[in-house]
Amino acid sequence: MGTTLYLQQARCVPEGESVDRTVPLQVRDLAFRYVDKARASNWGVNVATLQLAQGEQVLLTGRSGSGKSTLLYLIAGLLDPTRGSIIVGGTDIHSLHGRARDAYRGRGIGMIFQTFNLLSGFTALENVLAALMFSSIPGSEHDTRARSLLEQLGIKRFDDDVSELSVGQQQRVAVARAVVCDPVLVLADEPTASLDPENASAAMKLIQDLCEKKGAALLCASHDHSMAQRFDRKIDLEDLAGQPSSTEPLRA
């Protein structure tokens, strides 16, 4: 019944339609099964329900290999679930196919990775502009938007190749790329794992501040429990399987 209700709420939006910012994420009855023939193993991700409110910041924890990254990729529409629905910004992302899903992801979801995944050989500015290139934001705004965001993040060497920037600066460029299109949801996959504790804390603060400023909900996968106090909620992936999402309030 609940599933039906969620599916009815989800609209299959054509490319270019605006994202409903009041519904950043609703996951219902999700199952993903993966058979690794090479390793003769079989594993998966199960989520009964998971919901993020507008601007909410949630820490997703779980042991290594539990499927945190896989859940993020499922939410981003990069993997297809075996069952269930994932509604991002009011739209079931898996009801969209091909180009429409890619466009929707580009417009509504920002992703931050542990290894930053910046476009090598491109400048800091171009890395941010690349995200705008696939969005529906008018081209005339791209340059101003990207420059102003990088300036806010303290990046001055716009035209330097990203490989010439420090690790901290690369991290900031990656964050800028994730939020430049004003996404409804930011998915961060171990974003601070490659940084020392001091820089990790600063980077996480930056991500959270920026998401807050842009009004984007944040789902951050991390095995670092020390970060938990910074978030509205902490969820353990294993608790999500087959039971309602645990909602343990962490900050006021």
Place this chain on the structure above:
Amino acid sequence: MMTDFTLIRRSLRARLLSSVLTAFLVALAVALLLSMLSLREASRRAFDRGSGNVQLILSADSSPMASVLNTVFYTGSPARSFKWDAYSESLKKLPLEFAIPVQQGDSYRGFPILSTTPEFFVQSRPDPEREWQLERGAFFKKEFEVVLGSAAAQASGLKPGDQIFLTHGQSDFNSREADPAADESKYPTLKQALAQIHKYAPFTVTGVLKPTGTSHDRAMFAELSSSWIIHAHEKRRLKNPALTATTAADLTNEDRLITGVLIRCKTPPGSSESPVLPRVYDELRRSYPALTVAFPAQEVERLFGIVTQVDSIFLALAVAVLVSGALSILIALYNSMDQRRRQIAILRVIGCSQPRIFGLIVTEAAVIGFIGALAGVILCVAANKLTAVLMFRQLGLVVEPTLLLQPALIVTLAAVFLSALAGLIPAVMAYRTSIVRNLQPVG
């Protein structure tokens, strides 16, 4: 603002050496193809112009082809000379528009000298469509005067009023600067060269011709009886060293030697073909069995046939090089795919669709093809200029290949199309790139 071309440009820059080398291969193929096509066209034009309005050539060469090559294209000296008086009268009985005697064998600084009568400039034409025209000065009217072809004048720096001594045979010895009066015994190295110079009298340049686009441009045209006089004088001085002067009045039948007769049969006005040509041809062959009667148009056609066969092989080679250029694009892009999967996965994450990734790779291949084709066109223009210079210097052929716009467009489009085709396999690989696997291990 970033566009797809920014992505393509960056990708090309990231693999600069490979991109440049593959584009260069395409450029070579395009240049080869276009040069062959322009050369073929230019050769056709040069050969067509070559014999002008001359319909038959009478000479003592061993074959009609040798006769045409020597007399029309100045590729060598005619084999033998023969007495003009033995033929001049009998030729008058045939229905001819003209029968102009020519003598070859002398040169000036490597430029061939064609000694002929003033009728040459009046009745013969360098091009069926055009008469001889002067750039400067006048045609020769009397003895010891010479008119220069445009290229010969330009290369030699001679102008009307200058005087030159002709050299016997084809030699690039500079007879203008060498002083015929120099003490030969003091200059043993000069001695042999000076002995080749016709020192009896200098020729005065009276005019410079306008360019004709034929081999005549690199020739010099001397008055025929003067040529007879200098040769007769030298022959007589061997017997009588005290002889100081020889004039036209002293010439005998033995002296009036020529190497060819340029003939045009009576042709109705406005027509390029003469109804009496076959009859005159047969008559000449029957009457003068010791001489060769050449049909320049036919020989030029044969010559062009040989050239065409050779350049067909080059054309096939050029097409093969173009295909291998496209294959090299395929290999270069295919090999780069492993390094690019991560980049492709990132682009997909930020919203780039699979068809757009496919299009980016195909466009990148096409851009390599396009840059290569453009470089090829530029290379072709340079090669054409070089070919013109080499053909002129080595063969004396005035071949001016010009870039043909329509073939250039077709070859460029073909290069772009083949390159895009070569990009299809890498593009399919890019299209099918797994995002998750190439970002980081699923965990």
